[in-house]
Amino acid sequence: MIELAVTLPQSLTRFLQATVEGLSLAAIYALLALGFVIIYKSTQVLNFAQPALLIFGAYMASYLSITWGWGFWIGVLVAIALTAGLGAGLERVAMRPMVGKPVFAAAILTLGLDIGIRVFVNDLIGVNVRAIGDPPEGGFGAPGLPWPQLPWNWGGVIIQPRSVVMVITTGVLVMALLYFFRRSRFGLAMRATAIDQEVALAQGINVGGVFSMAWILGGAMAAVAGVFGATAFAGLSASNAIAALKALPAVVVGGLDSINGAVVGALIIGLAEAYTATYQAQYAPWLGSNFSQVVPYVVMLLVLLVRPYGLFGTEEVERV
């Protein structure tokens, strides 16, 4: 363990430790929430297949880096590309024919896609905990260390390197996405399509291409989140897909059609979950064990009561 010779009060140490855990969770939730939002903004469809994309990406990264021995970085990059490709394929084969159909039916279709893909991938994952390719050197033929394994001890606050990597990577990806949407030609096309598909089509925008790009980005984000989740001590198992469902409260809190809202919502949910896990047993033990797992949904319901369209969501005005 790399230690920094600083002494912090125990209460502050505890708070900072919870903050570190919360930011780690928020990084994963943010990536998943971004996938939800990008696809929703472009296609008006809430993609419930995000858990399937997450577990597919994580499994492919594990398979390529460990089973095929490609190493962590190549394995992860190829897995992200494959998951993005899967997203594009799903959009073209299953979702494109649903254009013009009720969005409710399209959303239910994504649920079906999620179940189908996850059953298939779960069978591939099998019974053993799987590694993603970053175990310690020498452990069952591990290919190497993609990032430092030893945690930092900053005055009693333990910071895992993976937490730092996750937060930084998510930050970079969010900035890149914002730049893409604001500065690139295709990003502008996606924004135009999000505002009005028919007008965008009339202006010569390749709306079908926009739909594909949204699913490609959503798939890539889910794959990165899946890889992050699998670097935890628990490794990769079929259960990891559940994290994608916990991103749903983040999306709703931030607003389904807001990129900024997705990030803020993820931060709120991740930190709320971590603080509850740390303090609830001390200050509200009557809530029982593991109440932190319920907190995201409680926060979501509270926000919905006050702001039904989320903190940053666009309020919809309907003519009656």
Place this chain on the structure above:
Amino acid sequence: MSKRLWRVVALVAVFALLAAACSNDEGTDDTTTTTAATTTTQAATTTTQASTTTAAGMEVATDVGVTDEPCPGGNPDHGCIYLGVLTDESGPFAAAAPALFGAQQAFWAAVNAQGGVGGYDVVVPDSLKKDTSYLPDVMVQSYNEIADDVLAIAQSLGTPQTLAAVPDYDRDNTVAAPMSWYSGWNFNGKDRGLVIEFGTNYCFEGMNAVDWSMGALPAVGRPAPTTVGIAAFPNDYGLDYAAGVKAAAEANGLTVAWELTVIPISAGGDPTQVEVVSAIVSNPVDVTYLVTGPNETAAIVGGAASQGYQNLFIGAAPSWNVGILASPAAPAFQAGLYYQSSYVGGWDYESVGHATMRATLDAAGVTPNDFFISGWVSQYGLKAAIEAAIANGDLTKAGLAAAAKTLTTVGYDGMMAERSFAGSAQDNAPRASVIGQVDVNASTGISVLQDFFVGPTATGWTFDEPCS
């Protein structure tokens, strides 16, 4: 966003909330008893009794799940016995289902290759395997779908699920091999004498783990434990093992400093188990008993060790699989922080049964894991019951049930000690377990450190009711 879409979002969110909130109540006996009562099918199985002269020259009465015709691809001179499987292919144990089922098919294939049982081949066909999704209601429904086609159930997976199905098993005189180590299977009040359990139950396994630590820790240079903690799933598995740990702790004068509930990750639990890790690190105990699954074990031990925690963990048998040694948590396990209790030796254990299992499954090209062992060893009791029923000349369901209740000797080819099913739980329940240590050279990552033993707590325990 349209109101309709909001309704979809709200529906999914509420579903997720309910799933997370309800996971604490999973698997209580009271609940499942009620479920069973409300889902029991009243219609009795319609059977036609027949009498058959087997290839062995015996006159044997048969009814359901036994044919004079050979099994598909089986010995043409033999009749066929059909067994059903009620497993979990879409719930929390979905990943284990193929190994459990594969081992059971392999077991009976090996039996058939050695001449079958009393002039019969025994098969567990895919068509008689049902997915229960680990839900008691679905378990009962699935059983009734195959009840008229099977002589017995080769795999009845899960305690709450099997408890729910017992009334229907009783209605039909269906014998079942459980995939569960609940202490209640030793009592007719719970299983009506129809569940042929195998191995030492969770409760005695927990007692032995505590008793072992009293002498073993000083032997490895650690002080004898004075405080212990329990981190367990909130179900029959967690409650039963925890009951054993608490009983042995009391017997040894240890303080149980805390009991933590671990929500399975598959049920929406935290993948990093922050809450549990935080509680362990802030309130250290000499030994923490883990009654969890492999993912939770890796998260808890790895997470605690990463914060400098160096005290010991002992896990119940289902807490481990070899994949942990390829996970980021591996250093903590290789550093000797973890020991493993179990009702059976691992893949490399030396016994006739293990050798046969290894040879059979190696030939099938499987990668070793502990679920194969459980699937394989679970069938010995059923095989003994079928042999006894044929010897009695009554291979009807009722005949098999009667034979199962009076089995005096069931051997496991050395995988476990012989046992009897006749008489009281106090006399017949197995109480021995093994302790394993992490071993990167072992096929399943654990090698036996302490061979089968019965600690003083289990030895002196009056077993006149289930532990939980």
